[in-house]
Amino acid sequence: MQPLPSHESLVVELRELRRRGLPGLRHCPRDALREAAVAAGLCTGGRDEQSAIEELLAAAVRRLAGGVPVRDDPSCDPLARAAAHSFGILAARRGVPAVDRRKAAAGVYGVST
Structure with missing residues (x-):
């Protein structure tokens, strides 16, 4: 089994991904995220x-x-909803600018950004 990426490297890459959103994934550093996907069995062969x-x-x-x-x-669980908004996982949030995704995530908890 391959070693898992460090917590720190995942945090750095997730922060950048949150900033760019899923459509910007190809422009993000993603070595740690790829290692995690491989460890989870999601990234194999030509996938x-x-x-x-x-x-x-x-x-x-x-x-x-x-x-x-x-x-x-x-x-739906508020933490899950906020995370989905933050990363643009919800179909309606895909491609939405980061500032709007952050506002939607904060809105789940009734706070402002």
Whole structure:
């Protein structure tokens, strides 16, 4: 089994990904995220690493939601909803500028940015 990436390297890459959003993944450093996707069995063979990283992120957000798909409604776990907004995982948030994704994530908790 390959060693997992360090916490610090994942945090750095996730911060950059949160800033750029999923459409900007190809322009982000992603060595640690790729290593995590490989360790999770999502990035194998000819599989597109960007799709695998996106799948890994979506799985992490689903886990926050208790294993169910994340929806942008009050019945869904607020941490999962905020994370989905932050990274642009919700279909309606994909490609939305970072400032708007942050505002939507803050809005889940009723705070402003």
